[in-house]
Amino acid sequence: MANEQDIYEEHVLDHYEDPFHRGPLDDATHADEGKNPLCGDVIQIALKLDDEGRIREAWFEGEGCVISQASASMLIEKVEGKTVDEVKDFSAEEMLELFGPKLTPNRQKCCLLSWRVLQSALHSPIDGEADADADAAGGSPRFGGPSLSEES
Amino acid sequence: MANEQDIYEEHVLDHYEDPFHRGPLDDATHADEGKNPLCGDVIQIALKLDDEGRIREAWFEGEGCVISQASASMLIEKVEGKTVDEVKDFSAEEMLELFGPKLTPNRQKCCLLSWRVLQSALHSPIDGEADADADAAGGSPRFGGPSLSEES
Amino acid sequence: MTFDPHQLRDDFPILRRTVASGQPLAYLDNAASTQRPQVVIDAMSDCYQNYYANVHRGIHTLSEESTAAYEAARVTTQHFLNARSSREIVFTAGTTAGINTVARSWGHANVGRGDVILVTIAEHHANIVPWHQLAEAVGCRVEFLPINQSGTIDDSVVAQALKTHRPKLFAFTATSNVLGTNFPAQSWTEMAHRSGAAVLVDAAQAAPHEVIDVQQWDADFVVFSGHKVCGPTGIGVLYAKLEHLEAMPAFLGGGGMIQTVTTEGFTATEPPEKFEAGTPPIAEAIGLAEALRYLQRVGLDNIRQHENALCQRADQALRQIEGVDVLGPMPDLKGGIVSFTMDRIHAHDIAQWLDTRGVAVRAGHHCAMPLHDVLGKTASARASFYLYNTVEEVDRFIEAVQEVRKKFASKGRRRRRPPVTNA
Amino acid sequence: MTFDPHQLRDDFPILRRTVASGQPLAYLDNAASTQRPQVVIDAMSDCYQNYYANVHRGIHTLSEESTAAYEAARVTTQHFLNARSSREIVFTAGTTAGINTVARSWGHANVGRGDVILVTIAEHHANIVPWHQLAEAVGCRVEFLPINQSGTIDDSVVAQALKTHRPKLFAFTATSNVLGTNFPAQSWTEMAHRSGAAVLVDAAQAAPHEVIDVQQWDADFVVFSGHKVCGPTGIGVLYAKLEHLEAMPAFLGGGGMIQTVTTEGFTATEPPEKFEAGTPPIAEAIGLAEALRYLQRVGLDNIRQHENALCQRADQALRQIEGVDVLGPMPDLKGGIVSFTMDRIHAHDIAQWLDTRGVAVRAGHHCAMPLHDVLGKTASARASFYLYNTVEEVDRFIEAVQEVRKKFASKGRRRRRPPVTNA
């Protein structure tokens, strides 16, 4: 079991209080939004892709627990400038590593929310249909652990 | 718990092999039939009541386990000549006593089948509707213990 | 017997443990599920070790013994609820299964297009979704009673709604699992009956904490769960008036609930077996009966009083912490539940921090999304008390909430630049 | 590991006991329900004593631990069945609940007026009544495959029925709980799929006794019960292909199975939670997983072989007793079940007498009335074997059956006149 005291280490709280690129992106080419019903967390991600398939700019907005918001900030900071292929290769495990503190399975869902939204945003051009392969995957990629059911 | 070896004491097997008034009763005034879904036991009882409300003759037919058939024989032998009121007063506990060997709850159902059918036969004149109070009681009186559900 | 929570704690082995952080456990998540005393665990082990067999259906010794124990559990439950007959007690998989049984069986037979099911906005999803499903199936409507500012519902609002909607069924919780509000089961049932509505009382949060007398309530249906009354998971109770159980069509089909089966069709047997298709939760029923006896030995009035004292203490202290918003009514109108939010701090961060202090609370919408919607919250944190909680645990809880404020307060922190990578 | 039933018996505390008559227990009622090894009882006690909380929904230590254990149980079950994904594993209350879920959810969505559900005449009521109920609700028909003289069904009969009826669903048991007949799950599934039918396999009597590979069977739905695989009561498993679970409408409504709930309606969440409304059987899932691991340690192939040897011995000896009629096929075509009747002796008298000898068998229609109808029997006696049964127990069983013949044979007994009373 993780020692939860470490979850809120300074690095995390810094991102929570002073997030990277939190706000709207007016000329976004791709965007998507996702929810984590466990916490009621919401994350919107907006991307500007250039012609070479590189992320020129990435912004997020959202509401939720420290983990969901801080991890979104870390992720957005990380992927700016990367190519679409590089981002697609970025795995859930790498996302958890990027976040840092070890998380229990339930809190991993919070951390992976922005990662999940980013992956589906790549398949969601702003004026157009979602890509075929995103549809086939049920709209958003799946990852391990218990699925995203609600809590009580 | 009962010692089941005693259930099949000679007295019981005698009734099973040489039952009292087993067979049809041609000029019956009252009759009914019942089933015990637990064992698939069936008992039909036919009565001839006289004008004073006395059971002049009682006969039974049926199929089933030793307990259901032997107890029916004992009951029929017992009630011939009794008044309807006397029979109505004859309780489930007295029936179990009449049978003799102590029975576990499940086997009590077998033993009480003929008692149940007798009670409802009293309310079932052969040409006519069932009495109102029998209907109100759901057709057959209830007794204690688990209800008559099926087995598997 | 004098009531001493410290002494009662010894009955519950799990309360001796520590949590991940090494702190001793203060289990304040009782509204989600309670813990079990050793006697309940032992009763189930004893069944499996000494007399288990399938019930009802066999005539060998073990089957007779387990049938007797299973039926005795039904009688214990009957007495716990003061039902007229043990035949009014149906063992189900839980509260949720019980409400679904009523919705699918009684509902489909008695509710039609345009009819109304009246519920409160404070219901658990278990008492909302089955009615939405019924609405989808038969075209009825689900109407919601609003709560007032103080987290309760005035009788006049109930009366008006009964008059306006003439519902077929009024389904409400006896105690809200979020607000803690106690709704008056007996008087609401009387009002509903006068207007011609049947009544279902969700007693999931009431059965653990108060003496229930279904004859006094006079409700048509009452449901609760084993795991919330110190009993096992996998079992719940549906009480229904015998006349309903007799008139209602069977719900699940299978062994045990039939009179006859042919290639052409089937006939159902009598209640309660009619509603217990398949092998029932045998060991669970035996464990549940032991739990009910345990609660009765401790005394439900004692439990209620004790919880209320803890709730008062927690409530008062929480209201003094800056930025804390306590949901629901003042303690005298509620059971042992305190839900709250903190300004700009997410409920999950509260719960997570409290866990580091050994304090187990829930955070989320507690399966009551419509209620959180009208409260304007996405989530709340909830502490819920039971017989084994102590004043010391309440104080640890309050202290930890105070720490949360300090930990997550804005401090003008700055994100550090990431190390420049050469990728 | 060498297979030794005498040694395995030590794992099962209940096997040490005697019955009412004082005789040691020979438990031959395993088709109704099996007994539990101590490890299974311990796994559940351990959960309640050391880490129990409600699952999925909390972020405190206990809830994390019990959620992890509950989800690990799902993975264990997935591997037991060789399912593609743990998301294909739904925990239900039992086989009966599983089949009802398929009938109400998949059935109502996919079966309409005039459609056919094909079953065999050898089904348990759990795999008949839900289809009768579906027929009542949507106007489909239920067609029954007959058995032949030897208690089996020829593939050609299946092929013909598939061609004639073009069923929407072919629902059959992998092993008859009366005849013991093994039906070929894999080849019948293939035949059914070729004719466009979906397939449900009732594995209640197969899961305890053989390695199941749902991918090899390729069936759409497979169900079994915890209590028949050395696991607890109150739990069962519904396996379904993920595509079905995703397409099927939710069944029971409540907490855990929703994405959102408003006053207007609800949206369901993903499988498997979509089909697990309410607090699930948490301790039961953990106990079930322990039971599955136990069976795998012992080895399902060993179990099957052992049972078959016992069955052979019992079958042969029974056929030599005058007046005994053994139902179903010869032992090489069946699992460890021997059902029989005795000329002019009721099955319940057989079972009752055997109980005096410590031998526990079932008697009745075994929830298979349509089968008994075509066999022309009202009831039969059934001995069913499991891993802990021994050759000695089989011999005690046979000896007791021989006694039955003597005890109940006609002896020209005469009823004694009752004492003359003066009433």
Ligand SMILES: Cc1ncc(COP(=O)(O)O)c(C=O)c1O
């Ligand atoms: C073949 C078969 N199907 C279904 C069932 C029903 O199982 P349960 O009673 O556990 O729901 C049984 C056992 O009784 C069975 O033998």
Ligand SMILES: Cc1ncc(COP(=O)(O)O)c(C=O)c1O
């Ligand atoms: C008021 C209320 N109703 C219903 C339920 C559902 O109970 P279960 O999950 O045991 O079916 C709960 C508990 O979660 C509850 O608090």
